[in-house]
Amino acid sequence: MALIVQKYGGTSVGSVERIQHVADKVIAARKQGHDIVVVVSAMSGETNRLIALAKSVNDPPKPREYDALIATGEQVTIGLLAIALEAKGCPARSYTGGxxxxxxxxxxxxARILEIDDKAMRHDLAQGTVVVVAGFQGVDADGNITTLGRxxxxxxxxxxxAAxxxxxxxxYTDVDGVYTTDPRVVPTARRLDKISxxxxxEMASSGSKVLQIRSVEFAGKYNVPLRVLSSFEENSKGTLIAPEDASMEQVLISGIAFNRDEAKLTILGIPDKPGIAYQVLGGIADANIEVDMIVQNIRAGSDTTDLTFTVHRNDYKKALEILQVIAKQLNAKEVQGDEKIAKIALVGIGMRSHAGVASKMFKTLAEERINIQLISTSEIKISVVIDEKYLELAVRVLHQAFDLEKIPTL
Incomplete structure (x- = not known):
């Protein structure tokens, strides 16, 4: 017997019929002898509907009241699922985050989670009750409803x-696991049995939308085995996300992630001296804009330099305005921007012990006459920025070049 936490996303609980289906899956797991805690999202489309309502009254709405409103979507789902379970003879109890x-x-x-009180849940589980919890929400020390971000x-x-x-x-989601890349772009993409x-x-931070980044961070920190499964396919083993082992290190590249939602900004001709990078990026950070890739170019025989960085496309206009103000303060030569870029990342812990990945990647793109605008590397990832119009071609040729459609022989 195991204790299992199951999470069902918005598409999995998008209608009463689908909620009934989720109830059947929960009961089936319970019949195998497992204790079950279920976390649910709002029904598909509901959060967007609530956001639109809030903005129709006041845009932007006050954050405290915004959270109080959009947290109600999950409250509907926990009530419906608990009712469905009880109707099928399975004891269930619903809980909001608070x-x-x-x-x-x-x-x-x-908001970020600080602490979880597990006493009530453990008591219910000991009584044979399925615990149904609203995802996406909690409360602060003053009892205010908070939400954790999309x-x-x-x-x-x-x-x-973890608790x-x-x-x-x-x-549980609308895909049956983590793939080597998006199957909609590369039909031969392969589902991974396991990934570290x-x-x-790295895949999530580079554009893979299967899991929220913070959930993967949390799982790694507390060593919680994660499994991505489809709500709509039976008997699929999905993809296990777990600590790395020796077999994982034998695989050179595990997957290709990409992100279309990038924009590039460059400030030209800024003084090449200590503290300038902080003056440029500090102003961007003060506006709560996250910066991804950063490249600084030093001009030979000059006391000036150029700084290029990428931001989310939604933040582009705001970041551009801030950068233009900073440019005047620093007497910079020019500010340039480009919203038509995309980022592609090769990810694999096998890179630690294998050479030549970068050169193969660059050669493959060069053969298709795809120009690389920016390059960033980490121990297990190589990212490049290219013109957005070449994104799907680049993903396809890289997937083929690294034989990702083939099951690796260990």
Whole structure:
């Protein structure tokens, strides 16, 4: 018998019929002798509907009241699922984030979990009751409702699994696992049986939308085995995300992630001296804009330099305005921007012990006459920025070049 936390996303609970289907899956797992905690998202489309309502009244809405409103989507789902389970003869009890006492900080709309009180859940589990918890939400020290950011139900599930020391956290979604890349771009993409926490974190940060980044961070920190499964396919083993082992290191590249939502900014002709990079990027950070790739180019025989960085495309206009102000303060030559870029990343812990990955990647792109604008590397990842119009071609040729459609022989 195991303690399992199951999380079902919005598409999995998108209608009463699908909620009934989820109830059947939960009951089937319970009949195998497992204790089950279920975390659910709002029904598909509901959070967007609530956001639109809030903005129709006041845009932007006050963050505290915004969280109070959009957290209600999950409350509907936990009630419906608990009712469905009870109707099928399975004891169930629903909990909002506040009722569980998922304590967060007070950063409304993007709160972080500080502590979880597991006493009530453990009591229910001991009585043979299925615990149904609203994902995406918690409360701060003052009792205010907070939300964890889009995709936060994944984080809720992993955090509960960590607090309860669950044997596995199962993330049910509309895909049957983690693939070598997006099958919609590369039809021969292959589902991975296993991937390491570190690889999944790099994939998520580079554009793979299967799991929220924070949920993977949480799982790695507390060593919670994660499994991505389909709500709609039976008997699929999905993909296990777990600590790396020796067999994983034999695989050169595990997957290709990409992100279309990037924009590039360059400030030309800034003084080449200590503190300038801080003056440029500090102003961007003060506006709560996250910077991804950063490249500084030193001009030969000159006391000036150029600084290029990427941001999310939604932040492009705001970042451009800030950078233009900074450019005037620094007497910079020019500010340039480009919204038509994309980022591609090769990810694999096998890179640690194998040479030549970067050169093969660059050669493959060069053969298709795809120009690389920026390059960034880590121990297990190589990222490049290219013109957005070449994105799908680049992903396809790289997937083929590294034989990712083939099952590796270990």
């Amino acid at each position: 009722q569980v006492r998922i304590l967060t900080d007070n950063a409304f709309t993007k 995709g936060g139900s994944d984080t809720t599930a992993v955090a509960l699994a 309860l020391k669950a044997d596995e956290c199962q993330i 926490f570190e690889e999944m974190l």
